[in-house]
Amino acid sequence: MRPDLALAHLRSRRKWLTLDGPQTIVTAVVLFAGFYVLQAKDTNPADALEVLYVVPIAMLALRFGLRGGLVGALVGLTLIATYDLATGVSDVSFLGNASWAFAFVLLGGLLGRFVDHRRALEAELSRYFNESLDLLATADIDGRFTHVNAAWERTLGYSAETMCSRPFIEFIHPDERDATTVEHAAVAGGSHDAIGFRNRYRTADGDYRWLEWSGHASQLGGQILAAARDVTAQYEAEQQLADHSHVLEAAVAERTRELEDARAKTLHRLALAGEYRDDDTFQHTERVGRTSARIATRLGLEAKRVGILRKAAPLHDVGKIGIPDGILLKPGKLTTEEFEVMKTHTRIGADLLEGSGSPVLQMATVIAENHHERWDGAGYPNGLAGEEIPLVGRIVAVADVFDALTHDRPYKTAWPVEQAIDEIRRGGGSQFDPRVVAAFLAVHPDAEATAEASAQDEPPRAIEGPVRGRPAISHHA
Numbered sequence: 001m002r003p004d005l006a007l008a009h010l011r012s013r014r015k016w017l018t019l020d021g022p023q024t025i026v027t028a029v030v031l032f033a034g035f036y037v038l039q040a041k042d043t044n045p046a047d048a049l050e051v052l053y054v055v056p057i058a059m060l061a062l063r064f065g066l067r068g069g070l071v072g073a074l075v076g077l078t079l080i081a082t083y084d085l086a087t088g089v090s091d092v093s094f095l096g097n098a099s100w101a102f103a104f105v106l107l108g109g110l111l112g113r114f115v116d117h118r119r120a121l122e123a124e125l126s127r128y129f130n131e132s133l134d135l136l137a138t139a140d141i142d143g144r145f146t147h148v149n150a151a152w153e154r155t156l157g158y159s160a161e162t163m164c165s166r167p168f169i170e171f172i173h174p175d176e177r178d179a180t181t182v183e184h185a186a187v188a189g190g191s192h193d194a195i196g197f198r199n200r201y202r203t204a205d206g207d208y209r210w211l212e213w214s215g216h217a218s219q220l221g222g223q224i225l226a227a228a229r230d231v232t233a234q235y236e237a238e239q240q241l242a243d244h245s246h247v248l249e250a251a252v253a254e255r256t257r258e259l260e261d262a263r264a265k266t267l268h269r270l271a272l273a274g275e276y277r278d279d280d281t282f283q284h285t286e287r288v289g290r291t292s293a294r295i296a297t298r299l300g301l302e303a304k305r306v307g308i309l310r311k312a313a314p315l316h317d318v319g320k321i322g323i324p325d326g327i328l329l330k331p332g333k334l335t336t337e338e339f340e341v342m343k344t345h346t347r348i349g350a351d352l353l354e355g356s357g358s359p360v361l362q363m364a365t366v367i368a369e370n371h372h373e374r375w376d377g378a379g380y381p382n383g384l385a386g387e388e389i390p391l392v393g394r395i396v397a398v399a400d401v402f403d404a405l406t407h408d409r410p411y412k413t414a415w416p417v418e419q420a421i422d423e424i425r426r427g428g429g430s431q432f433d434p435r436v437v438a439a440f441l442a443v444h445p446d447a448e449a450t451a452e453a454s455a456q457d458e459p460p461r462a463i464e465g466p467v468r469g470r471p472a473i474s475h476h477a
Contacts, residue, residue, distance in 0.1 A: 024063040028056035028072065036079050040086075050080050050100055054107055061111035065119065069108025076104045135211065135228040141188040143167045143181075146223065155230050157204030173200035173208050187215050187224055198231065210235040260358035284403055285314035291399035291440075292392075298439035299395070312364035313396050316371045319349025329410045343380045346372055363392055371396040376430045386433075394433040398424060398440050401431075 035052040053076035061069030080100055129136055129149050136149040145164045152163055156171070163171075172180050176199035187194050194215035200208040215226035293310040301309070320328060323345050327338045334342060349368030353361050370384065370393030377385030405420035415423070421444060428437035 021063065024059055024068075028060050028075075031056040031059075032075055032079060036083065039079075039083055050076070053079065053104065057104055057108050058111055061108045062115055064112070065116040066109060066112030069110075069112030069115075070105065071108075073101075073104035073108040077101050135230070137163075137226050137228070139168065139184075139224045139226060141222055141224070143169055143184060155203075155209060156201055171201050173202065176200055183213075184224075187217055190217050193217075194226070198235070256357065260356060260361065284407065285317070287403045288316060288396060288399045289313040291403065292395050294443040295395050295399060295436060295439045296392075298443050299391075299435070308359050308363050309392055309395070311360045312367055312392070313399065315349070315353065315361075315364040316367045316396050316400060317345065317349065318352055318364075319345035319347065319368060321352075322348040331410050333411065343372070346370075346381050366390050367392050367396050369393070371400055373397070374431045375433050379431075389433070391433075391436075394436050398432050398436050401427075402440070 032053065035049065035056075038052070039049040057069060057072035057076055060072035064071075077100065132149055132151055135151045135155060137145050137152070138147045139145050144167055148160050148163045150160075153159055156163075158171075169177055169180065180197075180199050183194055183197050186192055194213050197213040197215075198210055199213070201211055202208055209230055210232045211228040212231045213226060213228045215224050217224050289310050289312075292313040293306050296306045296309050323342060327334065327341050330338070346369050350365050353365040353368055356362060356365075367390075369381065370390050373379035373382065373384045373389045373393060374397075375386060375389070375394070377383055379389075402420055402424055405415045405423060406417055408414045421441070424432065424437060424440060428434040
């Protein structure tokens, strides 16, 4: 397709406008000669056959513009003057000849200037069409390009004839063909305009380029007017940015995990610091973690949650770091005021642990605040009862009390394991969740022997009573 014909569809299709130069000239000469002969044969001098000369004048103006119109007017006037001189017509005034001259020049000049202006506009439009960096095209509703500009060849390497010779779907990447078919049908049907639609077009060397489309269905001629832009570099940059974003997100997530791990380790060391103050073995937190995990497994918790509990449970008493030594390490029972201070370790621990995105620290926050609540509602700090107490708090409550009973503390000596197990069993339904107690008894190796001893009414070992003048407190305070 020649560039000068790229916008031929915008021009009139009438035969007399599509004559090339020589054909128009020959036709005009024949008409001038024919009209002159008719004028010469007409015996009625009143007939103005000169008006017929406007036909070839208009043809020359429409074909050659202003120059053609003026030349045609000059030829017409020459023929009129020749006829007048040849026939000796004397009844035509100078004003009459001037009128014909004015009419012919005006006709040829106006039509010629109109044609020149129209051609200038078409040339400008054609130059824009072909020199545009965007890929401009018209397509029919059957899925074929009818016209494409030179940018297509610069971008894809195909000539305009090749692009228009086959359905455009053949140039599109197979992954985008279905979406393109749907989009083309929607635009052709007038349901919407194409804005920002993307697909890949195959190049002459077998590669693919990403094109971004805007398209509109013309109400005249059933054509789609479309413009595309090569956005391959932009698409690749977007992909790289997305990949880089994923890398950054992964890096941030990794750094966050590192910070959370560091915080968890710091808090764990704080818990150990608190433990070193009232546990000569320094293993209380780890034992509570192991026992809690065994109970949770018996209760049927999923493995992931059991693993989190195993790491979170050792932090249950981290709040003791804020309890004065005079209270935490005091032998014997505490006064009511001292016990109120001791109870604050649950709040202190929750405050230290809360606000983290780590699942371990989130669970540890719940445990620290709730592991001294009682099943019957008589616990602290919130007086929760039954199922109101989070399950992980109920589990750690059992593990914590059992370990505190079976190991020496500043305010008590260690109980025998059998006696401690029996105490846990008796606490089911009052201090502890019966279901958690049953799970503990099922996983503890000494529980069965303890149950047999209780059935034989063996008296338990005597427990040291409260110090005179001081209230008795829970073993695990």
